[in-house]
Amino acid sequence: MSEFKIPGDRFVSQWNGSPANPGTALAPYAHPSSAPSSTTNIVVVSTGIYKGGWSGSRKIFGDGKVLIEGTGSESITLVASSPLSRNIHLKNLNSILNGNGIDLIYENINTVSITSFNNGSLRGIFLGDMTLSMFGSHPFIDGNIVYTDNSNNFLRQGSYGYVSKSSKITRTSVADWGFINSMVNGIINRNGIDYELKRLVNGSPRLDANPLISDFILDYPNVYVNGNFAGDPKFIDVLNRIVELDSDLLKRSNANGFIGGVRPGKSISVNSSDSDVTITTTNINTSNPTNWVIQSPESSGTIKIVWKLSDNISEIERLLLDALLSFDGSVAGGTVGNNNVPDIFPTAYIPLSQVGLKPNRLTYALRTSQSISKPVITAEWDNDNVTLGTTVGAFYIQEWNTKPTIVTALGVRYGNGNPESIGGVSNGINARWAEAEIRLTNNRSF
Numbered sequence: 001m002s003e004f005k006i007p008g009d010r011f012v013s014q015w016n017g018s019p020a021n022p023g024t025a026l027a028p029y030a031h032p033s034s035a036p037s038s039t040t041n042i043v044v045v046s047t048g049i050y051k052g053g054w055s056g057s058r059k060i061f062g063d064g065k066v067l068i069e070g071t072g073s074e075s076i077t078l079v080a081s082s083p084l085s086r087n088i089h090l091k092n093l094n095s096i097l098n099g100n101g102i103d104l105i106y107e108n109i110n111t112v113s114i115t116s117f118n119n120g121s122l123r124g125i126f127l128g129d130m131t132l133s134m135f136g137s138h139p140f141i142d143g144n145i146v147y148t149d150n151s152n153n154f155l156r157q158g159s160y161g162y163v164s165k166s167s168k169i170t171r172t173s174v175a176d177w178g179f180i181n182s183m184v185n186g187i188i189n190r191n192g193i194d195y196e197l198k199r200l201v202n203g204s205p206r207l208d209a210n211p212l213i214s215d216f217i218l219d220y221p222n223v224y225v226n227g228n229f230a231g232d233p234k235f236i237d238v239l240n241r242i243v244e245l246d247s248d249l250l251k252r253s254n255a256n257g258f259i260g261g262v263r264p265g266k267s268i269s270v271n272s273s274d275s276d277v278t279i280t281t282t283n284i285n286t287s288n289p290t291n292w293v294i295q296s297p298e299s300s301g302t303i304k305i306v307w308k309l310s311d312n313i314s315e316i317e318r319l320l321l322d323a324l325l326s327f328d329g330s331v332a333g334g335t336v337g338n339n340n341v342p343d344i345f346p347t348a349y350i351p352l353s354q355v356g357l358k359p360n361r362l363t364y365a366l367r368t369s370q371s372i373s374k375p376v377i378t379a380e381w382d383n384d385n386v387t388l389g390t391t392v393g394a395f396y397i398q399e400w401n402t403k404p405t406i407v408t409a410l411g412v413r414y415g416n417g418n419p420e421s422i423g424g425v426s427n428g429i430n431a432r433w434a435e436a437e438i439r440l441t442n443n444r445s446f
Contacts, residue, residue: 001076002423003016003025003046003361003419004046004063004422005043005063005239005416005422006044006045006061006063006257007042007211008041008042008043008044008061008313009038009040009041009042009043010029010036010041010042010043010044011023011024011025011029011034011043011044011045011046011334012028012029012030012031012032012035012043012044012045012046012050013028013030013045013046013048013084013281014046014047014048014050015046015048016028016072017029017030017031017209018030019031019034020440021337023035023409025044025441027065028046029050030389030435031050031052032045032050032054032058032060032068033052033053033054033055033413035060035342036045036056037055037056037057037079038056038057038058038059038211039057039059039061039307040303041059041060041084042059042061042083042286043058043059043060043120044061044063044085044336045060045061045063045066045068045088046063046064047063047064047065047066047300047361047362048064048067048119049067049069050065050066050067050068050069050218051069051070051095051408052070052074053068053070053074053075055077056077057077057078057079057098058077058078058079058085058210059078059083060078060084060085060086060088060089060415060418061082061085061086061087062086062088062089063091064361064399065286065352065401065431066088066089067075067089067091068089068090068093069091069092070087070092070093071090071092072093072096072108072110073091073295074094075093075094075095075096075097076093076095076096076097077096077097077098078089078096078097078098078099078100078101079098079100080100080115080116081119081426082119082123083153084100084101084102085100085101085102085104086101086103086104086118087102087103088103088105088106088259088277088394089104089105089106089239090104090105090107091105091107091108092107092108092109092111093108093109093110094109094111094112094303094323095110095112095113096109096112096113097111097112097113098113098115098123099112099113099114099138100114100115100116100119100120100123101121101124101398101432102121102123103122103123104121104124104125104126105125105127105239105263106121106124106125106126106127106130107125107127107128108128109128109130110130110131110289111128111130111131111132111135112126112132112133113133114132114133114134114135114136115134115136115384116134116187117135118139119136120134120135121135121136121139121367121380122135122136122137122138122256122261123138123139123140123241123256123257123260123261124136124138124140124441125140125141125142125238125239125241126139126140126141126142126145127142127143128143128144129143129144129145130143130145130146131145131146131147131148131174132145132146132147132148132149132371133149134149134204135147135149135159135161136159137159137160137161137163138159138160138255138256138257138259138260138261139159139162139260139351140161140162140166140261140262141162141163141167141186142166142167142238143165143166143167144167144168144169144170145167145169145170146170146226147169147171148169148170148172150395152245153293157181159179159181160181160182160252160253160255160256160259160261161179161182161183161184161257161259162182162184162233162259163183163184163185163186163188163261163387164185164186164233164258165181165185165186166186167185167187168184168187168189168194168261169186169187169189170189171188171189171190171191173223173252175303177195178381179228179418180226180227181227181228181252181253181257181259182227182228182251182259183201183228183229183231183248183252183260184197184216184228184230184233184234185197186228188216189329190219190272192276193214193219194213194214195213195214195215195216195217195219196209196210196213196215196216196223196228196230197213197223197224197228197229197230197279197349198215198216198217198230199224199229199230199231199250200230200231200248201231201248201251201324202230202394206230210398219227219277220264220414227252229248230250231249231251231261232247232248232249233247233249233260234246234247234249234334234395235247236266237265237267237271237320237322240259240318240320241261241262241263241283242264242265242267243259243262243263243264243265244264244266244267245264245266246263247262247264248254249262249370250262250264252346258437261377263317263318264377265317265318265320266307266309267357268307269429270286270288270289270290270303271289271290272291272426274307276307276308276342276374277306277307277308277372278305278306278307279302279303279304279305279306279428280303280304281301281302281304282301282302283300283301283302284301284302284303285297292440293340293379293440294339294340294440294441296338296441297369299441299442300395300436300439300440300441301432301439301440302439302440303339303437303438304435304436304437304438305435305436305438306375306434306435307367307433307434308374308432308433309336309431309432309433311432312432313370313430313432314428314430314431314432315327315428315430316368316403316404316428316429316430316431316434317403318402318403318404319364319366319398319400319401319404319434319436320400321342321364321400321401321438323340323342328385339442339443340362340440340441341362341440341442342362342363342400342418342438342440342441342444343362343363343439343441344363344397344437344438345363345397345417347366350382353375357373358409360376361399361400361446362400363397363398363399363415364397364398364400364417364436364437364438364439365371365395365396365397365398365415365436365437365439366395366396366398366404366429366434366435367381367393367394367395367396367434367435368381368382368383368384368429368430368431368433368434369381369383369431369433369434369435370381370382370384370430370432370433371430371433372432373389374433375433378393379392379393381393381394381435383396383429384429384430384431385408386405387427387430388406388413388427388429389408389413390413391413395416395435395437396413396415396418397415397417398417399415399416400417402416402427403416404416404428405427405429405431406417406426406427407421407424407426407427408425408427409422409423409424409425410424411423419439424431
């Protein structure tokens with residue numbers, strides 16, 4: 001049984017990898033740099049923080065929450081051919097060559113070379129100041145970008161891109177601009193002149209417009225005809241592109257997740273007063289209204305949250321936890337990184353002793369209901385039983401920050417956070433209500 005949920009040619013794990021390993025799923029490398037340079041091999045990298053860059057080309061697929069971080073001087077090369085690298089956070093690097101990808105986060109990168117118009121960056125997040133040769137579709141931009149492409153494309157035609165209020169996009173060529181259905185709250189500098197969009201999504205004047213900056217429509221009359229506007233993004237979670245239900249980013253198109261690749265969501269704080277939310281705790285110190293921890297001298301505690309997902313039965317897309325998700329399981333207990341770990345998985349679970357079941361993916365327990373009113377008794381937690389064949393009232397172990405699914409393996413139903421689900425057939429969960437159980441554990445050893 002392998003820890004990896006997606007197929008590939010080479011495999012990397014921070015927890016049980018070694019540069020001496022052959023890079024198989026059961027004996028992975030410890031860092032992507034150990035994989036051989038290739039333009040075709042898919043290198044699957046599991047959850048973890050990987051320091052430093054590499055020479056040669058790598059096609060990286062993130063299997064979980066993956067951060068590749070440098071010190072500002074390192075460089076890496078990806079592969080521009082399909083399938084593209086995906087689901088990777090790239091941070092503090094000097095340069096990225098062939099930086100094409102899907103759902104990549106580019107943070108504090110000096111130079112990113114994206115080499116193809118049609119194979120650009122799909123739903124990429126660009127944070128910080130950098131020089132780019134090409135955008136792709138649905139970019140999210142929060143930083144100052146120098147854009148060097150000389151063709152008639154900006155944010156790619158039909159891009160559905162988002163540019164934050166604090167951002168400035170500088171075009172180094174004199175070519176025309178081509179972008180549609182984008183929310184641009186920042187400044188666009190063309191031929192040395194700053195412009196901004198002065199209208200909101202409904203066509204009304206933008207109240208926070210700077211009267212000292214020209215309206216972009218004076219230079220490019222079709223900018224509003226093409227559906228571009230300024231507006232309120234109402235972000236809940238920037239890195240995961242989650243916005244409130246009335247965000248202006250949801251008011252143009254839902255292609256690939258609306259403008260900027262965002263998705264609608266709901267945020268539940270630990271001190272929520274929402275009538276549709278019920279939070280109960282056991283052995284949890286709640287004295288700090290924003291930072292709950294295990295009550296001393298206990299070694300674990302639980303938090304249960306019941307909330308309404310939607311008035312209508314709909315498929316659950318993703319549950320995100322705004323808490324410490326990265327911890328150093330290779331270090332003995334007592335470090336900051338592995339205290340208050342949000343993990344439902346029991347430390348004594350026997351399959352964890354089997355080869356290939358690390359890293360321990362952080363998990364929670366989930367059950368759901370299609371009831372119109374808030375469930376009260378166990379029988380009302382149906383877990384989409386008719387469709388999925390699950391057990392009414394049972395909790396299923398799910399992996400944090402992924403789409404909750406029920407996986408059928410060898411005739412048994414598991415949540416996707418259970419290692420025994422790997423390789424099974426996965427199905428989404430339809431519900432109106434959800435109950436999540438979070439177990440915080442001190443001194444996690446894996």
